[in-house]
Amino acid sequence: MPSIYYEDYKLEASRTTGGRTLTETDIVIHAGQTGDFYPHHMDAEWCKTQPFKQRIAHGTLTFSVGIGLTAGELNPEAFSYGYDRLRFIKPVFIGDTIHADVTIIEKRDHPKKSDMGFVVEQVRIINQHDDVVLACEHLLLVNKKEGESAC
Template sequence: MIVEQFFEDYEVGFERRTFGRTITEADIVLHAGQTGDFFPHHMDAEWCATQPFQQRIAHGTLVFSVGIGLTASTINSRAISYGYDRLRFVRPVFIADTITTTARIAEKRDDPKRATHGIVVEAITIANQRRETVLACEHLYLVERRQAAP
């Protein structure tokens, strides 16, 4: 869906939650191939059995990519992703875990470079099926204003 939401339209506290997505072994293998990260924590089931987690874990970057992808259901023609801050891998994600993403508008502020735009900060929390946080970050959007700031 395409929307036109200006900076002024965003409300701090507004929250949305995605549907779930189960992480599969195929996801992990494909991500390893795409990134070149064949670290044994992700790829070697026998070695992982000797480690504290006892099983393979998904790449943090895979969890991030899938979790953020889950939020991409609406395109705002007045905004563009400006990047991510404070990214943390809080808990491991295992094969067959199902993740969901909650995005909450945490802050709005002026853009120091452009009076015609503002920055909207979305607090992202990705959780597993037990509702335990597995990843947290801030997604920054550069959003057009209806009227330039003074």
């Protein structure tokens, strides 16, 4: 496990994940896990009468799969603090393949813990047509190197 400290994160550094195709099984399992059986996700015939003309993946499914794609090697110096500005921009359909683009957009000191800082990643989940379907900011709480001051 490589240690990546606050000081090691570079603004505008970016990475792109591999892709994952969402299936009908993904939608059914997610509905069972969450209790969200709305017809937008489950009723193919009803959806034919709606603007998208087909079932759409749950936004929370798109989020969880997309964020899961960003999980790489464990960094023992950082952990997820949460997500801000989460938006479901376009629908994701059965058979769509999504991937994530991640860019470091901000670094700031923790207001109360001088040995830690926040690193903010802009996460964009993108489908096979290069459409952004979801966007959010992922906040990481990261340890600073011993004896280091703010960067």
